[in-house]
Amino acid sequence: MSNLLVEMTEKALARNIPLSVQLDLTYRCNERCVHCYLDHDDHGEMTTAEIKHLLDEMANAGVFILTLSGGEIFLRKDFFEILEYARLERQFCVKLKTNAIMIREREAARIRDIGVESIQISVYSHRPEMHDAITLVPGSLKRSLQAARFLRSQGLRVIIANVLMVQNLQDYPGVRALAEEMGVECTLDPTITPMMDGDRSVLKLGVNQDALRQVFRDQALVGDVDEFCAVAAPADDNALAALPCSAGHTTCYVSPYGDVFPCVQFPLPTGNVRTQRFLDIWRHSDRMNEVRSIRMKDLPTCSSCSHVGNCTRCPGLAFMEGNMRGPSSQDCEKSFARTGIPSANMLAKKSSPANLVQIQIGPMQPPIPMSGAIA
């Protein structure tokens, strides 16, 4: 993050401004990725007019960075109308997340004309047989890569997002090499998100501890391995007073049905823009304010953990485990893989049987479908 963006984020935080929002335009998708936690049926997406009204409200609220995601955004027939409105009428800095298989030369040129900050494309392997086995769509890798090349040829910033799973564990060097050859960026994420109804069976696709340890010691990925895998310094008062993450502080997420959450990976419903003003939800939702009130020192297990100073703990994943103030086991596994030192949560689990809790969605909504795009 640039220094200026850090400075602006600090200002937004101090002034309670939602600087960055992810808006999922649809949960419908033309791929069926094996790890996706979405319900792809349309349960009543916001109309074009509703989305434009929301964009007006978000612009007035100070939202600057708008990530349009899904589902597959290009399945919306009004996608370009929404994108043009967001960019040219409301001047958002727009990022797109897509599988890109509907992008041809014409679409790429149109995206260039409208101007977006970046286009993130999901690529699971450099080998068609592996990628297509994950998306369950034959020919999908070829089409995604072709689209990435069209977009690059228009001078656009393309980011390949590679989710690491058991199946494609060995392929990330190939994906990175492919990205380099294409002149695009590449991110790697070993996080698998549970289904929103609490079903955690999809987590079995996540890589195991040995594999994580290897990945975190890959110099090509992490740079200085000793530095990356170092144990955090003991937490001081500043670390304990820190925010767990930006969710609900400078960022939030809006579903295709208008539900507002602290983050795409934090399914705590805080309101719906069809019946409330976006800014009222942001400022006055009790749940949003509860998320906002939590500091590292308020986390009963994590505040005493040796990893608290540099843990990647996701409050949303913790929430999906049953407690937004609790640990996120996936992040405990990451800290352990990096340092070889078990987290306080792992030590506690050793001394008591695991207690998996199905998440309770509040009275506002039935189980919440969420985005398939993983950052």
Add this chain to the structure above:
Amino acid sequence: MSNLYVARNPRVAARSLDGDMMIMSGQDSTLFTLNKTATILWQAADGATPLEQIVQRRICAEFEVEPGEALRDAETLARDLASHGILEISEEPIIREGAK
């Protein structure tokens, strides 16, 4: 005598953050913040109003500054912003199809 016209580049992203104008360049995604004078210039840059008129009506009205000096400074500022792709400048009015 300046006969420059200035227009906001539609490819940039912009938002006022409680008075601080944030601009992200469409050229290379570089982030800028504009000072008060640059913000006034940005907001008034409709492509139709001559820079000289913007300076007289908006900048001189806001700051105690001699009009000639203000215009020279505004021209320098406009060219600087144009070099970053934030503004477009022309000696003719800048009219875009479908512009609002």
